[in-house]
Amino acid sequence: MFPAASEPASQSAAxxxxxxxxxxxxxxxxxxxxxxxxxxxxxxxxxxxxxxxxWGKEANETAYRVLRCSDGTFGVDxxxxxxxxxxxxxxxxxxxxxxxxxxxxxxxxxxxxxAIHELADPDPSRSGERSRxxxxxEIEFVRLFCVRYAEMAGLGVSYTELIESVRExxxxxxxxxxxxxxxxxxxxxxxxAPSRLxxxxxxxxxxxxxxxxxxxxxxxxxxxxxxxxEQVMSLLPYGLRIRLSxxxxxxxxxxxxxxxxxxxxxxxxxxxxxxxxxxxxxxxxDLSAPxxxxxxxxxxxxxxxxxxxxxxxxxxxxPLRFTDPDIRRMVATLPxxxxxxxxxxxxxxxxxxxxxxxxxxxxxxLKRHLASQERLADRxxxxxxxxxxGLLKDRLGLNPSTRASVYRVxxxxxxxxxxxYASYCEIEHAIGGRPGGALxxxxxxxFKIASFIPxxxxxxxxxxxxxxxxxxxxxxxxxxxxxxxxxVAGFAASIQSKHRVTVCDFAVHYLRHTAEDPWRAxxxxxxxxxxxxxxxxxxxxxxxxxxxxxxxxxxxxRLSPDQIRDLFDHSGPHPxxxxxxxARSMAASPRAVKLIAQQAAFARVSSAGYAEDxxxxxxxxxxxSRPPIxxxxxxxxxxxxxxxxxxxxMLAFVVFLLLTAAHV
Amino acid sequence: MPPRPSGAQPxxxxxxxxxRGITMLGAxxxxxxTFLAALQIALLRKPDLGWSLTGDxxxxxxALINFMNSMSHDHExxxxxxxxxxxxxxxxxxxxxxxxEWDRWRFRRRDLYLRVPLELMDAPGExxxxxxxxxxxxxxxxxxxxxxxxxxxFFDPVSEFERGDAFVHSYGVLAQxxxxxxxxxxxxxxxxxxxxxxxxxxxxxxxxxxxxxxYDLGQEEFxxxxxxxxxEFFNRLIRLSRxxxxxxxxxxxxxxxxxERVRFFVTSAIGFYLDPSVGVFDPDDYQNHIPGVxxxxxxxxxxxxxxxxxxxxxxxxxxxARTAR
Numbered sequence: 010m011f012p013a014a015s016e017p018a019s020q021s022a023a024x025x026x027x028x029x030x031x032x033x034x035x036x037x038x039x040x041x042x043x044x045x046x047x048x049x050x051x052x053x054x055x056x057x058x059x060x061x062x063x064w065g066k067e068a069n070e071t072a073y074r075v076l077r078c079s080d081g082t083f084g085v086d087x088x089x090x091x092x093x094x095x096x097x098x099x100x101x102x103x104x105x106x107x108x109x110x111x112x113x114x115x116x117x118x119x120x121x122x123x124a125i126h127e128l129a130d131p132d133p134s135r136s137g138e139r140s141r142x143x144x145x146x147e148i149e150f151v152r153l154f155c156v157r158y159a160e161m162a163g164l165g166v167s168y169t170e171l172i173e174s175v176r177e178x179x180x181x182x183x184x185x186x187x188x189x190x191x192x193x194x195x196x197x198x199x200x201x202a203p204s205r206l207x208x209x210x211x212x213x214x215x216x217x218x219x220x221x222x223x224x225x226x227x228x229x230x231x232x233x234x235x236x237x238x239e240q241v242m243s244l245l246p247y248g249l250r251i252r253l254s255x256x257x258x259x260x261x262x263x264x265x266x267x268x269x270x271x272x273x274x275x276x277x278x279x280x281x282x283x284x285x286x287x288x289x290x291x292x293x294x295d296l297s298a299p300x301x302x303x304x305x306x307x308x309x310x311x312x313x314x315x316x317x318x319x320x321x322x323x324x325x326x327x328p329l330r331f332t333d334p335d336i337r338r339m340v341a342t343l344p345x346x347x348x349x350x351x352x353x354x355x356x357x358x359x360x361x362x363x364x365x366x367x368x369x370x371x372x373x374x375l376k377r378h379l380a381s382q383e384r385l386a387d388r389x390x391x392x393x394x395x396x397x398x399g400l401l402k403d404r405l406g407l408n409p410s411t412r413a414s415v416y417r418v419x420x421x422x423x424x425x426x427x428x429x430y431a432s433y434c435e436i437e438h439a440i441g442g443r444p445g446g447a448l449x450x451x452x453x454x455x456f457k458i459a460s461f462i463p464x465x466x467x468x469x470x471x472x473x474x475x476x477x478x479x480x481x482x483x484x485x486x487x488x489x490x491x492x493x494x495x496x497v498a499g500f501a502a503s504i505q506s507k508h509r510v511t512v513c514d515f516a517v518h519y520l521r522h523t524a525e526d527p528w529r530a531x532x533x534x535x536x537x538x539x540x541x542x543x544x545x546x547x548x549x550x551x552x553x554x555x556x557x558x559x560x561x562x563x564x565x566x567r568l569s570p571d572q573i574r575d576l577f578d579h580s581g582p583h584p585x586x587x588x589x590x591x592a593r594s595m596a597a598s599p600r601a602v603k604l605i606a607q608q609a610a611f612a613r614v615s616s617a618g619y620a621e622d623x624x625x626x627x628x629x630x631x632x633x634s635r636p637p638i639x640x641x642x643x644x645x646x647x648x649x650x651x652x653x654x655x656x657x658x659m660l661a662f663v664v665f666l667l668l669t670a671a672h673v
Numbered sequence: 674m675p676p677r678p679s680g681a682q683p684x685x686x687x688x689x690x691x692x693r694g695i696t697m698l699g700a701x702x703x704x705x706x707t708f709l710a711a712l713q714i715a716l717l718r719k720p721d722l723g724w725s726l727t728g729d730x731x732x733x734x735x736a737l738i739n740f741m742n743s744m745s746h747d748h749e750x751x752x753x754x755x756x757x758x759x760x761x762x763x764x765x766x767x768x769x770x771x772x773x774e775w776d777r778w779r780f781r782r783r784d785l786y787l788r789v790p791l792e793l794m795d796a797p798g799e800x801x802x803x804x805x806x807x808x809x810x811x812x813x814x815x816x817x818x819x820x821x822x823x824x825x826x827f828f829d830p831v832s833e834f835e836r837g838d839a840f841v842h843s844y845g846v847l848a849q850x851x852x853x854x855x856x857x858x859x860x861x862x863x864x865x866x867x868x869x870x871x872x873x874x875x876x877x878x879x880x881x882x883x884x885x886x887x888y889d890l891g892q893e894e895f896x897x898x899x900x901x902x903x904x905e906f907f908n909r910l911i912r913l914s915r916x917x918x919x920x921x922x923x924x925x926x927x928x929x930x931x932x933e934r935v936r937f938f939v940t941s942a943i944g945f946y947l948d949p950s951v952g953v954f955d956p957d958d959y960q961n962h963i964p965g966v967x968x969x970x971x972x973x974x975x976x977x978x979x980x981x982x983x984x985x986x987x988x989x990x991x992x993x994a995r996t997a998r
Contacts, residue, residue, distance in 0.1 A: 068735045068967065071836065072799040073755070093810050096756035101739065131968060144702050145964055145971030146753055261732030264757040264794070265813060275731035278761060 015204040034453055034466035035482040038474060044451050055192040055365070056169075057160045060120075061179040062088035064151035068140035075179060081187045082117045083155065090566075091122065092151055094267055098260025101274070103127050103149060106235045108168045109254040109267075111155060119251055119328065123172050144490035152180055154190070158251050162326035165247065165369055166192060169239045190526040195241050200281055201229070201236035203289040209308060210294045211241045214284040215270060216304045217296075218331045222259075223272045226288035231388025232255045236274050243272065244311060244318060246325035246339055253331075269331065303337045310343050310523040317347065320374030334642075349378045349422065356415070357398035363406050368415065375418040391422045401439045403446060414445035417455050433466055434505060462500065465515050476515060480522050490524035498534065505670040509544045512552075517555065521562070528563040536560060536576075538588040552587035553594075560591060567597040570604055577608035584609050592618035694759075694792025695989050696818050698879065699827025700842040701753075702796025704869040704942055708827070709760065709795055710740035710751045711942035712986060717765075723768060724987065729761040736760055744943070748973040757796045757813055763988050764789040767971045789990035791871035795823070798842070823863045823989035828922075830868060830876050830910045837916025840925070847929050863934045863992045864926065865985030868907050871898070871941040872961055872980070876910075880939070883909055894954045895945055897980055903937035938985045944978030 034042070062078035062085075074164045075085045075092070083091075095109045104127040111120040117205065127150055129139035139150060155298045156166070202208045214221045226234060234257035242250060254272035261277045277283055277372060286292065294303050311318050321344050329335045347355070352374045359367030395401065400419045404412055426431045436444055436452075444452060449470050458464040468474050475484075483493075493516035497504070504512060519538070521527045536559050538552075545551035564572045576592055577584055589609040596602045697705040713726050728734025736758070743749050770782035796814045818824065826843065833839050850860060870876055877896065880886045885902035889895045898906050912920040928936055945954055946961040965971045 071832070075798075093756075096810075099736075099752045099754060100756055100758045129968075132712035141968030142970050144967060146702075146750060147970050149752070151754060260736075260756070260758060262736050262758045262760055264759045264817075266756075273732070275735040277732055278759075576938070 016444065018401075026041045032458045032461060032483070033486060034468070035485050038478060038482050039454065041474070041478075042453060055164050055369075057156045057164065057166065057190050059154040059156050059175060059178075059188045059190050060174075061155070061178070061180055061188055062092070062151075063137075063139075064088070064092045064153065065139065065148050066143050068143050070143055077182060079187045080185045081197070082120075083111075088153060090558050091155075092124070092153055095254055095256070096263070097126075097256045097258060097266065097268060097271065098263025100126065100149070100258050100260070102231075102258075105231050105256065105258040106168075106172060107254070107256040108238065108250075110158075110251055113647070119158040120155040120188070121161050121250055122153055122160050122268070123168060123175070124154075125152045125172065125176070126150070127152070135179065137181045137517050139179075145636075149330065150477040152178070154178075154188070156190075158328070159203040161250070162247055163366060164192065165323045165366065165373070167239050168242070169187060169236055172235065200242050201233040204291055204493070206291050206293075206310050207286065207289075208237075208240055208244055209311060210286055210292065211243045212311070213272065213294050213296060213301075213304050213308055214286070215241070215245065215303060215331065216307060216336050217284070218333065218336075219282045220266070220268060221270045222261075222277065222285050223270075224274070224276070224285055224287050225290075227274060229288070234258070238270060244322065246322050246329055248325055248327045248329040248339075249327040249331065275370075300333075303333070303340045307343070317374060317378060320352075320370055321347070321378075323373060324370055347374065349375065349387070350394050351418075352378065353391060353400065353422070354398070356419075357394070357400055359417070360404055360407075365407075365411065368411060369405070372414050372418055377420065377480075379418060379421055388412065388422070389427075395419055395423045396435075396439050398441070400417070401436060403440065403448065408449075409447050413451050416448050416451040420451065427459035428452065428463055429459045430463045430466075430500070430504070433463035445471050461488070461496045461516070462512050463506060465493070465512055469511055469515070476518050477522075479515070480519055483519065484523050485518070488519075490520050490527070491530055494520050494534070494537070494540075497544070498540040501540050504544070513541070513555070514545055517559070519598070531559055532563065536588065538585045539583060542587065543584045549587050552585070553591050556587055556591040557594070560595060564595070565596065568592060568595045568601060568605075569597065570601060573601060573604050573608055577605075584612045681684075694794055694817075694821050695823040695825060695986070695993060696794040696814075696816065696821040697796065697815075697824075697825050697827065698843070698846065699798060699829070699869075699980050700832065700838050702832055703798060703827040703829035705794055705798070705825075705827050706754050706907055707744075707753045707942040708825070708867065708869065708940065708975050709793060709980060710978060710983050711979040712762075713737055713741055714745060714977050715982040716976060717982065722983065723766045724764050724983065725766070725983065727763050727765060729763055733761045737762065739845070743975060744977055748975075750971060750973065751993060754795050754797045757810065757817065760791075760793045760795065762791045763794065764791060764987060787916075789987070789994045791986065791990050791993075801973060806862060806948055815846060815853065818846065818850050819853045821862060822993040823865070824924075824996050825985055825989065826866045827862055828866060828868050828907065828910075829870055830879070830913070831870055831873050833914045833916075833919060834875070835915060837914045839911075839914070840918040843922065844925060846887060847925065853951055858928075860929055861934075862930060863989055864930050864936070866903075866907065866926070866935060866937045867905065867940045867981075867985055868910065869940050869942070870896075870962075871939050872943060872945050873960070874960060879910065879913070880906060889953075893952065893978065894979065895978060896954065898939035900936065900938065900984075903939050906939060907937050909930075936985070936988065938981045940979075940981040940985070942977075942979055942982060943973050944980050947976045949976070 058081045060081040060083055062083070063076045064073060065076050066073050067076070075088050078085055078088050091109070091111060095107055097105070104125055107124040107126065109122050109124070111122060112120040128147055129150060131137040139148075141147060142295035152175075154171065156171065160166075161171070171190070174190050175188070178188055178190075179190065211221055211223070212636050223234075223237075228236075229237075238257070242253060253270070254268050256268050257272055259266055259268055259273050261273040261275040261325060266277070266279075272288075276285055296308075302570045314321065325339070329339055331339040352371050356368060356375070358364075359371055393571045401416070404415070409413070417529075420436075424435075436448075440448070443449075444467060449467055452458070452467045458467065465479070468479055477577055493512075497512050497516045502510075520530060534540070536556060538556060541552040541555055560568075560576070564576070568576065573596075574593065576588075589605065592605050592609070593602055596605055614641075676696055697709065699705050714900065716722070716724050716726050727895045728737050737760075740751055743751050746886060764787075768785045771785035772783050774783060775781075794817045794819070797810070799810075828839055847860075868876075871880070877886070879896055880896075883906060885898050885906050886896045887899055889897055910925060911922055914920075943961050945959040947953070948955060948958065961974045963972045963974045963976075
């Protein structure tokens with residue numbers, strides 16, 4: 010509607026840049042968004058109980074020992090045996106992480122355990138009253154957390170998740186009770202492995218039942234190595250964790266390591282029992298020997314299933330050993346991969362039953378599908394399931410983080426990025442109203458929004474940000490002042506009537522509060538008269554309210570004759586009925602009302618394509634008392650004609666007299 | 674045999690089961706790991722001996738590098754041992770004209786290349802006590818000792834004076850070892866008893882009072898206790914122990930090992946501080962161990978001049994090599 014050329018060049022450029030980035034919030038509003046979300050309800054949050062022990066020594070002691078531990082299933086002796094069994098030797102740096110298993114027996118179930126090897130924090134408030142040194146040497150503390158395998162498998166807890174969730178538990182003196190650990194959901198899929206081939210190689214080598222050592226990974230952090238271990242295990246059935254011990258670092262000179270997967274800086278001298286891989290170096294593993302047929306079959310299944318393998322494997326929680334018979338049995342019963350739509354159906358069923366494990370499994374599987382672009386080809390089929398099964402509807406029974414993770418995958422499956430206004434309307438239609446709560450949060454946080462209209466509709470959805478907060482946010486993001494109103498004007502007819510008030514009012518508000526000269530911008534856009542007419546056709550009241558505000562901004566409460574002429578300047582756009590109506594209501598006198606009617610009429614003639622005539626009419630009327638406009642160009646002066654007529658009449662009379670005299 | 678990545682080199686010479694090695698035995702914080710860490714530096718400090726140290730496998734070589742970096746560059750003590758560490762190093766020497774042999778019509782002397790494999794097992798001090806580190810580690814330590822031909826027994830006079838745990842520590846392990854490996858009442862091992870931390874002020878002063886100190890005739894003029902006085906020094910030191918049982922250590926050693934197979938050495942892994950600008954031992958300023966102010970760890974003040982670190986290892990190494998042949 011309004012040519013881009015009329016805008017300053019810098020604003021146009023900024024707008025173009027912004028179209029690439031999409032609309033987004035500032036950090037402050039993201040924080041506010043976080044506060045809007047209620048914390049996960051304790052009854053629905055994923056929670057496990059951890060038995061624990063702290064290994065180390067006091068400042069005045071020389072020998073390492075179990076300093077304190079929980080008084081649950083395991084006692085001091087048990088914890089000591091666990092910690093020393095999985096000792097990984099001298100470490101070049103701390104922290105490091107070990108994951109291990111505790112078999113069932115003596116009346117207890119099987120457990121999985123994670124150990125954090127670390128120095129005490131130099132900050133006394135975070136050290137858990139531990140000393141950093143004893144006898145002049147730094148103390149390597151080990152915080153060990155053991156969780157029943159059944160709990161871990163039931164909730165599909167990963168090692169990284171458990172370690173992140175227990176990290177803040179400092180195990181202070183006096184504590185003896187097992188710890189309830191609220192699990193922190195992983196919000197983003199992270200990658201540590203240098204390649205998929207590397208992961209598959211480690212998986213294959215682990216299935217040959219030999220220890221696997223990864224060399225030359227010193228450039229990575231302990232966290233990244235832990236994530237790598239988790240990624241490897243995510244490509245194996247969950248049930249194998251019940252026999253997995255792994256560490257992010259082990260001394261290559263340590264005798265009798267009880268680790269199945271570990272990182273080291275050199276090969277061990279252990280009679281070549283260990284398989285070695287080099288970090289970042291793609292090396293195919295030779296599995297051609299007949300005894301590795303089960304491993305080969307497993308790898309081919311992994312390739313076939315692709316990214317869908319991990320969620321499937323997470324559900325295989327039946328305990329397994331790293332032995333040939335167990336591996337063969339496992340390979341024989343591998344599940345086939347579910348399609349995206351099947352997974353969506355499973356998600357819908359799980360949501361219906363409030364089955365948290367099922368929901369989580371389905372969400373994880375969908376995440377994998379999303380990572381695989383070829384699987385997104387059938388988006389229409391996904392949308393049919395998503396809309397048909399009401400997957401976008403709010404599930405108040407679920408905790409907010411689970412709801413958010415569901416929305417995150419479902420929205421990505423249903424809609425292309427960035428989110429357009431048409432997509433927003435579909436979401437509204439699907440949920441039967443404005444998107445609030447977790448859905449709104451996910452849309453604002455995790456989605457790129459293509460344009461102003463869907464962005465403002467999401468941002469203003471209840472509880473909604475205040476106008477001024479959004480103005481600051483968009484302004485900081487570099488949105489030009491006129492960009493929103495131009496978008497509204499351009500798409501006025503296609504904006505749904507229920508959205509028009511919101512988008513129009515905020516666009517005007519944004520222009521008024523961010524433009525250097527808002528009146529000039531509004532005047533150039535015909536005081537938005539035509540936009541308002543398109544937005545609120547036939548609704549003079551809605552148009553009048555907004556036009557009155559706009560005109561007051563430039564002219565004040567009453568219009569002077571000059572302001573009236575300025576308002577209906579013939580070069581301006583078509584004056585709408587609402588504009589004339591508002592102008593009339595702002596007229597200072599009956600004469601001004603008459604002038605408004607006259608000017609409005611001329612303006613209409615002008616906008617109808619008769620600009621020249623309108624101009625003549627306007628000037629003729631106005632300049633009546635002045636000398637004739639084109640006097641100088643008249644070929645015969647008006648007085649000469651009259652004189653000649655008189656002379657002609659006199660000549661005719663003389664001729665008549667002569668003819669009468671002659672006849673007589 | 675596990676599958677290997679294609680193109681990967683086969684592991685370097687896995688070889689037959691490891692030869693009988695040398696095990697470090699001593700209570701916690703008696704300086705076992707620091708002693709090992711100083712071995713390379715000690716050899717480099719005495720090039721005239723002709724011996725050098727090499728790693729026999731990648732892990733052991735890496736450990737040598739780490740020890741060297743930690744002590745000589747970072748001036749830090751090595752990390753305490755949390756599990757039994759197994760270092761496979763070799764002492765190598767090219768001894769000029771060491772062998773006299775008949776060559777056709779006359780005797781000739783030829784150079785002799787010597788290689789003494791060292792399989793050194795460094796166990797955490799706590800591992801001797803099953804109650805501290807558990808039965809697994811304790812059992813493994815005894816197994817290692819039983820397989821070893823030599824033992825380096827560490828005695829730290831400072832910690833003995835403060836804690837007095839040397840006898841308790843040694844007795845349990847040696848009793849178990851005797852039950853497994855004793856022949857005709859005594860164990861066949863060669864034992865180097867190392868009285869450590871000679872660089873500590875209290876230890877040096879004790880030696881001076883006992884008049885067992887001799888000063889090195891070399892350039893630095895470091896004090897030392899000659900081997901002939903070492904057993905006597907040890908005997909005197911254990912009388913200063915906090916424990917009443919310390920006096921039983923010598924009889925325990927005599928009962929457990931053949932007397933001729935036990936030798937005493939007064940050692941210091943880090944040696945005395947030497948002001949580089951002077952270059953001679955200063956009796957008023959020689960402390961090389963700087964105690965850290967918590968939470969900072971202890972540090973090494975200056976360059977490292979190990980005392981009597983090579984001697985026990987070389988003696989045991991040669992003995993073990995002979996035994997293996």
